Amino acid sequence: MNALSSATAVVQHHVTGANQVDEWGMDDDAVALAQALAALRWSATVTGAAHVPGSGPVLLVANRRPLDGTPLLVATAIGKATGRPVRFTGIIDIAPAGPLLRRAGGVVARPDEVTGLLRAGALAAVWCSSTLLGRPRIGLPPAEYLNAALESGAAVLPVAVIGGPFARRVDVAIGAPLATDATRGPLATAELADAARLAIQRLIDESAPESSRFRLR
Numbered sequence: 467m468n469a470l471s472s473a474t475a476v477v478q479h480h481v482t483g484a485n486q487v488d489e490w491g492m493d494d495d496a497v498a499l500a501q502a503l504a505a506l507r508w509s510a511t512v513t514g515a516a517h518v519p520g521s522g523p524v525l526l527v528a529n530r531r532p533l534d535g536t537p538l539l540v541a542t543a544i545g546k547a548t549g550r551p552v553r554f555t556g557i558i559d560i561a562p563a564g565p566l567l568r569r570a571g572g573v574v575a576r577p578d579e580v581t582g583l584l585r586a587g588a589l590a591a592v593w594c595s596s597t598l599l600g601r602p603r604i605g606l607p608p609a610e611y612l613n614a615a616l617e618s619g620a621a622v623l624p625v626a627v628i629g630g631p632f633a634r635r636v637d638v639a640i641g642a643p644l645a646t647d648a649t650r651g652p653l654a655t656a657e658l659a660d661a662a663r664l665a666i667q668r669l670i671d672e673s674a675p676e677s678s679r680f681r682l683r
Contacts, residue, residue, distance in 0.1 A: 490553065490583065491568030497542075497551050500570035504542040507535075507634070512547035513673075514640030523584040523620035526552070526591040526640070527607045527662040529627055529670070536627055540591055541571055543638050544625075553583050553590045555611075577610040584618040591625070594663060604666055606659045613655055616646060624662050626669035639669040 487493045504510070518524060526544070530536035541552040557572035558564055564572075573579040575592075583590045595605030615622050621643045629636035644661050647654040 487569075490573055490579065491565070492551065492553065492571045493569040494551070496566075496569035497545065497571055500538065501542040501546050504539060508539055508543075509635045510539060510543040510638060511636075512543050512638045512640065514642075515544070515547040517623055517640050517642050518544070518548045518550065518589065519621055520548075520550070521587065523587050523615075523618050524589045525580075525584065525611065525615040525620045525622045526589065526625045527612075527622060527666070528591055528593055528625035529604045529666050530593045530596055535632075537572070537591065537593065538567070538570065539636060540625065540627060540638055543636075544589075544591070544640070545571070548589075550589045553588050555580060555590065555592050575608075577614060580611050581614040581618070584614055584620045594666065604663055607662050609652075609655045609659060612658050612662075613650075616650055616654065616658070622646060622658065622662065624665035624669060626666050626673065628670055628673050637673060639673050641665050641669050 526540075528536070528540055530540075537554040537556050541554040544550075545552045551571055553571050553573055555573055555575040557567040557574060559568075559574045564574075573583065573590075580590055580592065592607055592611045594607045596603065612622070614620075623643050624641040626639040626641070627636060628639065644658065644665060646658060
């Protein structure tokens, strides 16, 4: 579906009241429109989509470039490749951008939002920290989101976003689910965070030219 037909469908469904919005504000029509609009801005390829379970809670842990459209890009690309809507964290809940991004699947970066999504069996994406200055480096994913994944029994998958800042072509590589310890606690969370970071770096090293690679802190 192209951007024009997606936009027309959104308007028609809102006029007729046929659109459905879930408890976090996502509208399936708006997701389809976001995918179509993203395709106009980016050429995105996704590898490893078969690693994403067809149902049940999944936490995607991805790197991102500071101050770019990585969250929406990853959500739309993986959503299209897997057929599952991706709930992405990090939106600012201020009108007009916040409500619009919620319609497309975005949520505020709060542990309670991610916990609720995973308990509901959703596919959610969170982001490793990154540097604003100098050569980009992959940091650690927020521990509170990993705790939510461990508590809900969600699969945790590393995701590498490969491409220069604001590049028109971006490659998204999804890795196999990470091993999660049956135990809970700060040590298990820290080990999972480090495993996620290392797995993302391996995906980047396997896929990206040296000039565009992130490096670990």
